Amino acid sequence: MHFYSKKTAITIFIFLIFILSFASSSFADDPALQDLATDPANASASSQHRDRGPARAFDNLNTHYFVDAWEAEGKTGWLKYDFGKGNEKVVKEYSITGANFPTSSPKAWTFECSSDNENWTILNKVTNEPIFDNFEKRTYTISNTNQYQYYRINVTENHGDGWMIIGELELLGNIDPPPPINRVLLVITLVSGVEKEYDLSRADFNNFVIWYSTRALGTGAEVYTINKDFNKANFLTRKDYLAFSKIELYEVNEYTPVP
Ligand SMILES: [Ca+2]
Ligand SMILES: [Ca+2]
Numbered sequence: 001m002h003f004y005s006k007k008t009a010i011t012i013f014i015f016l017i018f019i020l021s022f023a024s025s026s027f028a029d030d031p032a033l034q035d036l037a038t039d040p041a042n043a044s045a046s047s048q049h050r051d052r053g054p055a056r057a058f059d060n061l062n063t064h065y066f067v068d069a070w071e072a073e074g075k076t077g078w079l080k081y082d083f084g085k086g087n088e089k090v091v092k093e094y095s096i097t098g099a100n101f102p103t104s105s106p107k108a109w110t111f112e113c114s115s116d117n118e119n120w121t122i123l124n125k126v127t128n129e130p131i132f133d134n135f136e137k138r139t140y141t142i143s144n145t146n147q148y149q150y151y152r153i154n155v156t157e158n159h160g161d162g163w164m165i166i167g168e169l170e171l172l173g174n175i176d177p178p179p180p181i182n183r184v185l186l187v188i189t190l191v192s193g194v195e196k197e198y199d200l201s202r203a204d205f206n207n208f209v210i211w212y213s214t215r216a217l218g219t220g221a222e223v224y225t226i227n228k229d230f231n232k233a234n235f236l237t238r239k240d241y242l243a244f245s246k247i248e249l250y251e252v253n254e255y256t257p258v259p
Contacts, residue, residue, distance in 0.1 A: 096153070107159050183255055200226075
């Protein structure tokens with residue numbers, strides 16, 4: 001049987017508190033995720049004290065709550081970010097950074113999402129968060145796989161001061177990959193000097209290249225037919241017939257159409 005002195009027991013206890021305090025906060029952070037809430041103009045809030053408006057929680061600055069933090073008019077309030085219609089995001093984590101005023105930091109809140117700015121779904125509920133140190137940042141993981149236009153933190157209790165302050169709020173997720181290039185502008189210069197432009201799908205362009213390179217090797221058809229989609233109302237079908245021997249050169253511009 002082992003006996004521990006009182007001093008050893010206290011040391012172990014302090015060590016456990018040390019471990020647990022780390023486990024509850026910054027280890028939740030996933031380095032692959034990035035802050036998606038990049039435009040302070042998309043922020044709004046239930047209230048603001050003086051000029052300390054909601055945009056200041058998204059300005060990536062945190063030097064003093066006088067100048068770069070959101071301060072609610074009172075102990076509670078919500079802070080919202082609108083990604084915009086057609087730009088909905090999957091937020092997987094969020095982070096709160098306190099300002100230099102620990103007793104103003106949030107203690108209890110819900111983190112919520114919405115598609116219509118009216119009906120809100122709770123993604124995360126925190127009921128007794130320890131007080132934030134000056135400028136301390138904590139990250140919270142949520143199990144969300146859906147896109148939403150709106151996210152907000154709805155603080156219901158702070159750490160005792162008459163006002164509630166948040167230095168920064170981050171909404172973290174994966175950056176969307178750029179959309180695939182699926183249209184091609186093919187510019188053909190004929191031997192005569194005339195230029196012809198064709199807006200083609202990627203597949204149609206590939207067919208053209210196959211024809212051109214095959215013909216260059218001396219096989220394949222002399223003439224290639226390009227179907228033009230535009231002006232179909234006036235011309236039931238509109239085709240251009242390109243003779244290999246008439247083509248001086250061609251060039252290609254890939255682009256992504258605006259939706
Ligand atoms: Ca800030
Ligand atoms: Ca930010």
